[in-house]
Amino acid sequence: MKQFRDFLFSLFQDLNILDHWALTFSIGLSLIALIVLAFLAQLSTRVILVSLIHRLFQKTKTEWDDFLIKRKVFRALAHFPSALIIYAAYDFSGVEIITDILYGISRIYLVVIFALTTVRLANTINDIYQTTPYAATRPIKGYIQLLQIFIIFMSVILGISIIIGKSPLGIFAGLGAMAAVLLLIFKDSILGFVASIQLSANNMLKPGDWIEMQSHKADGTVIDISLTTVKVQNWDKTITTIPTYALVSESFNNWSGMEESGGRRIKRSVNIDMKSVRFCDHEMLDKLSHFYLLKDFIKTKQEEIKAFNEQLNIQDGDVYNGRRQTNLGIFRYYLQAYLKQNPNIHQDMTFLVRHLDPTEKGIPIEIYVFSKDQEWANYEGIQADIFDHVLAILPEFGLLVFQNPSGHDILQLSNTLQNNSAN
Incomplete structure (x- = not known):
């Protein structure tokens, strides 16, 4: 680079340009050439070497090299040649201030490459460990994150020491004296910084996620994540601001898993008056057999019950000893069949129609x-259509929905009692 600068300087002198401007132009063009050379070195290393390594690793049967590709470790190492070029040619200009700046940039560049590579390598180690049987009972992700924080912290200290020209030990001594004051003044920022690292590292939250946090009255979409706060736009278009550290120290629901699954849960029940549950007689079975969803089921079930009763020599009209179908059991099967044919319901996800514990309701x-x-x-x-149908079809099965007496029910009972007393 010195020879290139001298060549340019001589060329500008031959063009009768003043020495001051000739030196300025030659240093400027040499600096541009150095930057271009460093960029080309990084680009060629990334394109040739990294691509070659990726293709080679993809052909192997082992998994650990695939994790190196996934975590982009070699992409970080591809910056190393360009940093060495700048470090080797930082004193080309002969100007002290330019030499000092390039020397500092090259050292900081090397520190950044080291930090980026080691952090990605630590993630790779964790990925490899997750494939072992020990990972289920002895996770090391917390230790990996602690190591990454230490590496980043040390890199920042080294970067600051390079910028101010002081020893890292002197910076540590100063930090020790100011630690109490810094913790007091920047408490929220420090808590938010640590929390944001945890949120990002654990993939707990990202902009666009739908979260619900009752303690902060938040129920909506995350629109912004900053160092100290997370903004959530609720469904009523209000904005809720949550401290970042609260999302780590408290619990919240992230509905992104539901959105990524391709389905949304319907979990709702209807209370049946237990007094309306009874055995089906022939008349009811004949009536329900006209439902195309129930025709085959009732026929098959009746044949099964008849065979069972005949095996035990139980008469058809024996209510106490024989098996019989109930209106509630048939209704439960009807709901299953009705939902099975509903095109809006996922058939490959959890699918239940069940009894819950009986209550006073x-x-x-x-x-x-x-x-x-x-x-x-x-x-x-979709949910409303299903339960509209459920409530409308219940009387066909001889079932009643339970509900507490209303004013109309009490008035009707009062009128009935008055009419009876009058008669």
């Missing part, structure tokens, strides 16, 4: 399925 029949459409309005419409 009746016996709950719960529907636990997932809708294909996750959009709020459409999801609510």
Whole structure:
């Protein structure tokens, strides 16, 4: 680079340019050439060497080299030649201030490459460890994160020492004296910084996620994540601001898993009046057999029950000893069949129609399925259509929905009692 600068200087002198401007132009062009050379070195290393290594590793049967590719370790190492070029040619100009700046930049560049490579290598080690049987009971992710924080911290200290021209030991001594004051003044910033690292490292939160945090009355989409705060736009378009560290120290629901799964859960029950549950007689079975969803089921079930009763020599009308179908059991099967044919319901995800524990408000029949459409309005419409049908079809099975007496019920009972007393 010195020879290139001298060549340019001589060339400008031959063009009758003043020595001052000739030196300035030659140093400027040499600096541009150095930057271009460093960039080309990084680019060629990345394109040739890294691509070659990637192709070679992809052909191997081992997994650890695939993790090196996944974590982009070699992409970080590709910057090393360009840093060496700048470090080797930092004193080309002969100007002290330019020499000092290039010397500092080259050293800081090397520190950044070292930090970036070691952090990515630590992630690779964790990925490799996750493939071992020990990972399920002895996770090391916390130790890896602690090591990464230490590496980043040491790199920052080294970078500051290079910029100010002081020994790193002197910076550590000064930090020790100011630690108490810094912790007091920048408490929220420090907590937010650590929390943001945890949120990012653990993939707990990102902009666009739908989160719900009742303690801060937040229920909506994350629109901004900063050092100290996370902004959530609620569904009513209000903005809730949450301290970043609160998302680590407290619990919250992140619905991104639901959005990525392709389904949205429907979990709702209807309470059946237990007094309306009874055995089905022939008339009811004949009536329900006209439902195309129930025709084959009732026929098959009746044949099964008849064979069982005949095996035990139980008469058809023996209510106490024989098996018989109930209106609630048939209704439960009807709900399953009805939901199976619903095009808006996921058939490959959890699919349940079940009894819950009976309470003083009746016996709950719960529907636990997932809708294909996750959009709020459409999801609510699908859910409403299902339960509209459930409430409308219940009387056909001789079942009643439980509800507490209303004013109309009490008035109707009062009128009935008055009419009876009058008669």
